[in-house]
Amino acid sequence: MRFDRKDKDNSTLLNLYKQLLYPRLIEEKMLILLRQGRIGKWFSGIGQEAIAVGSTLAMDADDYILPMHRNLGVFTSRGVPLWKLMAQWQGKVTGFTKGRDRSFHFGTQEHKIVGMISHLGPQLALADGMALADVLAGKPGVTLVYTGEGATSEGDFHEALNVASVWNLPVIFLIENNGYGLSTPTSEQYRCKDLVDRALGYGMEGLQIDGNNILEVYDTISEVTERLRKDPKPVLIECITFRMRGHEEASGIKYVPPHLLETWEKKDPVKNFELYLYGQGILTDAICEDLKAGFKKQIDQDIDLAFREEEPQANPQRETEDMFFPYKQQVKTPEGPSKEIRFLDAISEGLRLGMEQYPNLVLMGQDIAAYGGAFKITEGFAGTFGTQRVRNTPICESAIVGAALGLSIKGYKSVVEMQFADFVTCGFNQIVNNLAKTHYRWGEKADVVIRMPTGAGTGAGPFHSQSNEAWFTKTPGLKVVYPAFPYDAKGLLLAAIEDPNPVIYFEHKYLYRSLTGQVPEGYYTLEIGKSQVIREGNTFCILTYGLGVHWALSYINQHPELSVYLLDLYSLQPWDKEAVLKAVKATGKVLILHEDTLSSGFGAELSAWIAEHCFEYLDAPVMRCASLDTAIPMNKALEESFLAKSRLAETVEKLLDY
Numbered sequence: 001m002r003f004d005r006k007d008k009d010n011s012t013l014l015n016l017y018k019q020l021l022y023p024r025l026i027e028e029k030m031l032i033l034l035r036q037g038r039i040g041k042w043f044s045g046i047g048q049e050a051i052a053v054g055s056t057l058a059m060d061a062d063d064y065i066l067p068m069h070r071n072l073g074v075f076t077s078r079g080v081p082l083w084k085l086m087a088q089w090q091g092k093v094t095g096f097t098k099g100r101d102r103s104f105h106f107g108t109q110e111h112k113i114v115g116m117i118s119h120l121g122p123q124l125a126l127a128d129g130m131a132l133a134d135v136l137a138g139k140p141g142v143t144l145v146y147t148g149e150g151a152t153s154e155g156d157f158h159e160a161l162n163v164a165s166v167w168n169l170p171v172i173f174l175i176e177n178n179g180y181g182l183s184t185p186t187s188e189q190y191r192c193k194d195l196v197d198r199a200l201g202y203g204m205e206g207l208q209i210d211g212n213n214i215l216e217v218y219d220t221i222s223e224v225t226e227r228l229r230k231d232p233k234p235v236l237i238e239c240i241t242f243r244m245r246g247h248e249e250a251s252g253i254k255y256v257p258p259h260l261l262e263t264w265e266k267k268d269p270v271k272n273f274e275l276y277l278y279g280q281g282i283l284t285d286a287i288c289e290d291l292k293a294g295f296k297k298q299i300d301q302d303i304d305l306a307f308r309e310e311e312p313q314a315n316p317q318r319e320t321e322d323m324f325f326p327y328k329q330q331v332k333t334p335e336g337p338s339k340e341i342r343f344l345d346a347i348s349e350g351l352r353l354g355m356e357q358y359p360n361l362v363l364m365g366q367d368i369a370a371y372g373g374a375f376k377i378t379e380g381f382a383g384t385f386g387t388q389r390v391r392n393t394p395i396c397e398s399a400i401v402g403a404a405l406g407l408s409i410k411g412y413k414s415v416v417e418m419q420f421a422d423f424v425t426c427g428f429n430q431i432v433n434n435l436a437k438t439h440y441r442w443g444e445k446a447d448v449v450i451r452m453p454t455g456a457g458t459g460a461g462p463f464h465s466q467s468n469e470a471w472f473t474k475t476p477g478l479k480v481v482y483p484a485f486p487y488d489a490k491g492l493l494l495a496a497i498e499d500p501n502p503v504i505y506f507e508h509k510y511l512y513r514s515l516t517g518q519v520p521e522g523y524y525t526l527e528i529g530k531s532q533v534i535r536e537g538n539t540f541c542i543l544t545y546g547l548g549v550h551w552a553l554s555y556i557n558q559h560p561e562l563s564v565y566l567l568d569l570y571s572l573q574p575w576d577k578e579a580v581l582k583a584v585k586a587t588g589k590v591l592i593l594h595e596d597t598l599s600s601g602f603g604a605e606l607s608a609w610i611a612e613h614c615f616e617y618l619d620a621p622v623m624r625c626a627s628l629d630t631a632i633p634m635n636k637a638l639e640e641s642f643l644a645k646s647r648l649a650e651t652v653e654k655l656l657d658y
Contacts, residue, residue, distance in 0.1 A: 054217030086306030121156030129406020150181025159399035211239030334520035365417030397427035436477030461634035
């Protein structure tokens with residue numbers, strides 16, 4: 001291995017060696033603890049340390065780094081105390097995740113590190129958002145994100161690179177190509193000769209370097225970051241290396257041909273650099289022995305300290321509360337005149353006021369800039385607020401949701417428009433595993449609103465008509481709202497934008513231009529977690545939301561002889577249990593109406609809760625009126641038969657006859 005010191009003095013080279021040696025000695029200690037049965041799992045990075053250490057030291061202290069689970073050197077080079085890392089690995093209360101997650105699945109704002117989730121690829125999009133925050137702030141920052149050769153097959157890899165390229169984001173995408181994805185060799189992972197060749201397809205610079213040569217890694221990253229601070233754009237760097245241990249220790253390495261291990265043993269990054277420093281007269285046996293002895297003593301002390309740290313004590317209330325960033329909503333009442341506007345215009349007004357109220361708010365979505373969005377809700381916004389804050393996106397929902405989380409980590413707010421709620425499936429992982437779990441895992445907020453144009457009634461068929469709120473109401477860490485009137489649409493949207501937690505905001509397409517209402521012109525919010533009584537009555541109650549409210553009103557108006565209690569649950573997570581209890585007590589008979597399909601729809605949760613908590617007040621079984629358990633047909637007659645509205649009258653009769 002050839003090392004080129006360039007203009008580095010002896011002190012710099014010795015520091016590089018110390019930073020390289022430290023994680024290696026920690027790793028060796030971890031393997032001993034594993035054999036002793038004192039720890040249960042370990043993902044070894046032995047053989048790859050030069051990448052983590054060299055690249056981290058090349059970054060500025062306030063540049064964010066997004067490492068993987070084999071990048072111990074990132075954490076040690078950033079000065080994260082070993083005892084706290086060990087507490088994290090052991091699930092102690094003083095760990096970064098308080099015992100809630102393992103390994104490097106955490107972040108630390110103090111050290112400007114954001115860890116991964118097990119799905120590997122999603123963090124690449126977070127790096128896009130963090131780099132975008134620097135661009136918006138006019139800051140010459142650079143974001144470094146790691147991935148493995150296996151994860152380059154994931155869609156998240158391709159989406160993130162494409163977004164970074166289109167938006168000229170200063171991101172270094174660093175691939176650690178260590179030859180195997182668990183046991184699958186690169187020959188079964190991809191067909192291109194080198195992964196760096198993929199850079200060309202995204203119009204970005206690509207570099208391939210020796211990942212075991214710490215000076216080559218350090219110098220390359222240093223040079224790239226210097227350029228990117230002056231001329232923001234993404235760069236892909238493939239680091240060729242090898243994993244000398246198993247994917248994790250229990251996996252073993254029997255699948256690796258012995259000659260490969262022999263070859264890469266000779267390329268050991270620590271041993272080779274150590275020999276180089278001996279040759280340069282920088283290291284001597286005495287210096288080397290003192291360094292190792294000092295490190296080993298400190299490692300033993302930190303590990304002993306971590307083992308003595310307190311174990312978490314289960315507290316269900318605290319666990320539940322920690323799903324969300326602490327936030328007490330201050331409801332803002334409307335002031336000033338009102339005007340009659342469409343449902344669509346109320347949403348547009350809410351977005352406009354949100355953009356004025358929060359200079360750090362960014363809108364992202366397909367076609368939302370000059371075109372104004374598929375439904376023209378953001379028409380004119382680009383001219384008013386600029387295309388930096390009103391951003392057209394490529395068709396890559398996962399990357400954009402991930403970028404929104406990255407923006408949040410850097411102090412921004414964002415509203416992401418799904419062109420249709422159905423398309424959220426392409427960003428589902430980012431929402432339910434990243435947005436929803438971020439605060440619970442490491443205390444960071446996810447200040448993101450996802451706008452969901454939803455629902456049927458327009459003959460749009462199976463892929464543009466779903467009311468899929470139940471996918472999210474069962475996911476802890478998400479708030480879900482679903483307004484039925486223009487007044488509520490504006491107030492709930494502004495409340496969602498204010499809230500530092502992730503909010504899924506459903507807006508029914510059928511109501512966009514068919515429904516109008518009086519809406520205050522100024523800024524106001526509605527309380528998330530509440531509901532509103534539309535009609536009071538004593539014969540039976542209808543619990544509903546969204547378009548279901550209008551179906552219920554139509555039915556009630558056609559049957560003036562019935563005294564119907566109508567409750568609009570415009571907040572589905574959290575939802576208003578007190579109001580539901582009051583409605584049940586007032587009537588004794590309950591009909592739950594929603595547009596979503598029957599099985600496992602949100603109505604099932606309402607029904608179960610009522611049966612469990614309100615049984616003594618019921619005079620009949622709780623009945624649900626929902627859409628058919630089928631995909632949504634396009635033909636108008638078929639669609640009308642599918643929708644719950646077609647069965648509302650018969651369900652009411654059944655309830656009243658009981």
